[in-house]
Amino acid sequence: MTNKNLDINVHYVTRVEGHGNIHVNVKDGVIEKCEWAIPEAPRFFEAMVVGRQYTELHHITSRICGICSIGHTLASLKATEAAMGIKISEQDLKLRKIALHAENLQSHILHLGFLVLPDLLGVGSVFPLASSNPNEVKTVLRLHRHANVMSHLLCGRTTHPQRLIPGGFSKIPSMRELVALRQVLKDSVPDLLAVAELIKTLAPKLPDFTRETEFIGLTSPDEYALYDGALGSTDTGTVPVNDYLSYTNEYIVPISTAKRAKHNRASYMVGALARFNLNYDKLSPMAKQTAEMFGLKPVCHNPFMNNIAQLVEVVHSVEDSIKLIDELESAGLKKQPEYNLPSDKVKAGRGVGAVEVPRGILFHDYTYNNKGTCTQANCIIPTNQNHGNIELDMQTLLPQILDKSEKEIELALEMLVRAYDPCISCSTHYVKVHFK
Amino acid sequence: MKPKVAFFDFAGCEGDQLQIANLEEDILALLSQVEVVSFREVMKEHSDNYDIAFIEGSCTRLQDEDRLKQIRKNAKIVVAIGSCATIGGINSLKNYKDIDDVKKTVYGENAKLFDTYSARPIDAVIPVDAYVHGCPMTKEEFLSVVKSLLLGKKPEIPNYPVCVECKKNENVCAFERGQVCVGPVTRAGCNSCCVNEGTICWGCRGLIDNPNENSEKEVLIKNGLTVDDAISKFRLYYGWQERRK
Numbered sequence: 001m002t003n004k005n006l007d008i009n010v011h012y013v014t015r016v017e018g019h020g021n022i023h024v025n026v027k028d029g030v031i032e033k034c035e036w037a038i039p040e041a042p043r044f045f046e047a048m049v050v051g052r053q054y055t056e057l058h059h060i061t062s063r064i065c066g067i068c069s070i071g072h073t074l075a076s077l078k079a080t081e082a083a084m085g086i087k088i089s090e091q092d093l094k095l096r097k098i099a100l101h102a103e104n105l106q107s108h109i110l111h112l113g114f115l116v117l118p119d120l121l122g123v124g125s126v127f128p129l130a131s132s133n134p135n136e137v138k139t140v141l142r143l144h145r146h147a148n149v150m151s152h153l154l155c156g157r158t159t160h161p162q163r164l165i166p167g168g169f170s171k172i173p174s175m176r177e178l179v180a181l182r183q184v185l186k187d188s189v190p191d192l193l194a195v196a197e198l199i200k201t202l203a204p205k206l207p208d209f210t211r212e213t214e215f216i217g218l219t220s221p222d223e224y225a226l227y228d229g230a231l232g233s234t235d236t237g238t239v240p241v242n243d244y245l246s247y248t249n250e251y252i253v254p255i256s257t258a259k260r261a262k263h264n265r266a267s268y269m270v271g272a273l274a275r276f277n278l279n280y281d282k283l284s285p286m287a288k289q290t291a292e293m294f295g296l297k298p299v300c301h302n303p304f305m306n307n308i309a310q311l312v313e314v315v316h317s318v319e320d321s322i323k324l325i326d327e328l329e330s331a332g333l334k335k336q337p338e339y340n341l342p343s344d345k346v347k348a349g350r351g352v353g354a355v356e357v358p359r360g361i362l363f364h365d366y367t368y369n370n371k372g373t374c375t376q377a378n379c380i381i382p383t384n385q386n387h388g389n390i391e392l393d394m395q396t397l398l399p400q401i402l403d404k405s406e407k408e409i410e411l412a413l414e415m416l417v418r419a420y421d422p423c424i425s426c427s428t429h430y431v432k433v434h435f436k
Numbered sequence: 437m438k439p440k441v442a443f444f445d446f447a448g449c450e451g452d453q454l455q456i457a458n459l460e461e462d463i464l465a466l467l468s469q470v471e472v473v474s475f476r477e478v479m480k481e482h483s484d485n486y487d488i489a490f491i492e493g494s495c496t497r498l499q500d501e502d503r504l505k506q507i508r509k510n511a512k513i514v515v516a517i518g519s520c521a522t523i524g525g526i527n528s529l530k531n532y533k534d535i536d537d538v539k540k541t542v543y544g545e546n547a548k549l550f551d552t553y554s555a556r557p558i559d560a561v562i563p564v565d566a567y568v569h570g571c572p573m574t575k576e577e578f579l580s581v582v583k584s585l586l587l588g589k590k591p592e593i594p595n596y597p598v599c600v601e602c603k604k605n606e607n608v609c610a611f612e613r614g615q616v617c618v619g620p621v622t623r624a625g626c627n628s629c630c631v632n633e634g635t636i637c638w639g640c641r642g643l644i645d646n647p648n649e650n651s652e653k654e655v656l657i658k659n660g661l662t663v664d665d666a667i668s669k670f671r672l673y674y675g676w677q678e679r680r681k
Binding site for chain 2 (some may be wrong): 052145159257
């Protein structure tokens with residue numbers, strides 16, 4: 001292998017959200033370059049929201065990402081509410097948690113079923129699977145549809161929610177609708193098990209690769225933290241969310257329009273695996289059983305297992321949503337006015353909102369003047385926080401697989417990128433492989 | 437032979453391509469009518485041999501114009517999907533600001549490394565044959581436009597304001613609730629979905645061809661609102677359309 005020359009150039013890695021390139025040059029067996037570059041057109045949301053009203057910020061920043069629009073909306077609302085001292089009711093809190101589960105389900109199922117499954121079955125996309133594996137494809141479509149029904153019920157739409165507004169909801173579902181949703185979720189358990197069994201038979205195709213890193217995410221003594229919690233690290237413990245800048249430490253690299261982040265080491269990882277590693281104890285019973293099926297235990301340092309952590313979270317989101325609906329039912333769902341507009345209390349101040357979205361921890365940080373106009377904003381997107389870790393994983397993985405064919409190397413690197421489920425238009429924001 | 441279709445994205449959130457995934461079981465029906473030859477978000481294969489190109493996102497950089505021109509050359513029919521592609525969309529909020537300031541706000545002293553210009557819809561760069569409006573586009577309207585194109589017909593897009601649909605849905609008018617709404621000048625076709633969910637029309641489908649601006653002003657004055665209130669709301673999505681007028 002000492003005289004190997006490689007020049008692989010995957011311009012735009014496929015089956016990821018957004019545009020990213022992998023550049024790898026190997027000359028006489030020596031790796032000269034192994035880079036992860038993001039050429040996506042930047043969109044400048046932090047500048048666009050300056051001068052806009054607090055009632056509009058969640059609407060605008062939702063457009064950062066179509067797939068995690070619910071998460072962006074919630075992080076945005078939490079930042080606005082923190083800045084203005086707006087409190088939401090216990091009932092609205094539970095409804096928002098279900099909305100977040102809906103997005104987690106939709107996004108994880110899309111990723112596992114449409115983007116990862118083709119690699120495990122050795123095809124280029126889900127399209128040929130429609131005829132070769134019709135039952136599996138139909139199961140995935142059904143689960144995806146249920147997640148969208150759920151988003152629609154809580155948010156009024158599946159993408160770019162409407163009902164979520166500062167101080168609560170403009171409109172809420174009826175108890176009858178929630179009970180119907182609970183039944184759909186209960187009925188989806190056999191489909192979930194079928195997907196888990198399918199992935200179990202294919203999981204040996206996930207590379208056995210380990211590189212120690214730091215995992216960062218929300219953590220809470222009360223629950224598997226998604227909507228709320230303190231900022232946790234597997235290396236250094238927890239700090240309040242308001243201290244997020246001491247964790248994210250963003251920096252710019254010229255090869256990328258997306259910023260990067262680092263904390264205790266050269267890079268860190270966020271997302272389902274980070275949450276799993278930090279909060280395993282708080283997973284629902286069936287979610288823990290799913291992890292056991294795959295022998296997944298914290299702390300796991302194999303980034304490819306992020307796919308399995310997503311599957312575990314899918315199960316958790318279903319079980320926890322059922323539990324939340326039970327709680328709403330026993331408390332009795334309180335009605336609210338039509339076209340509800342809960343808050344007109346405008347106050348100057350700064351607020352930070354952090355939410356766990358499908359790809360990891362998301363921060364929105366706004367400053368408002370006393371007219372409720374935004375004067376400064378900062379949004380730190382999960383995929384940005386992962387870019388540095390992806391590149392370091394690539395640089396560690398490449399020497400271990402140099403004896404493989406160019407095609408196999410390219411696939412392994414692409415699978416690595418996909419395991420992170422990157423959302424690049426979000427982080428600016430893209431994948432391309434370039435070997436030499 | 438099934439027509440070959442391809443999907444492309446520029447500056448946007450990919451929420452419109454997500455609506456294709458959200459077709460759920462209907463995807464299988466769609467696949468029986470067309471052959472997808474390029475769709476980076478979901479497939480590895482790529483071909484430049486296609487009949488219909490669907491484009492999501494705005495053009496926000498000079499360097500992206502060449503890619504758009506190439507797509508135009510390859511395709512018989514170009515369809516813009518979603519607000520960013522059809523009218524410039526939310527990206528055009530930055531068009532009201534000094535571009536150097538915008539770059540500095542986000543990238544600081546490294547601002548010069550990153551290229552950007554006023555966000556614009558696809559038809560500001562290349563001719564577009566059909567539009568699927570909305571942020572995001574609805575899957576129903578997408579399917580309806582695709583059906584028309586496959587049958588060789590011109591897709592019908594409403595040219596009346598959202599108010600028409602909103603009245604039919606018996607919503608309480610947002611102005612009567614003390615809120616500013618751009619439904620009176622915004623193109624219908626969404627079934628007033630946002631007002632139905634308890635909020636306002638934000639204007640994502642763009643201006644109708646002949647908006648009655650005087651009537652909008654009258655509504656504003658009657659409800660104690662100013663033109664500035666309305667202009668501010670218009671600017672959420674109409675940044676490029678306003679400039680072109």
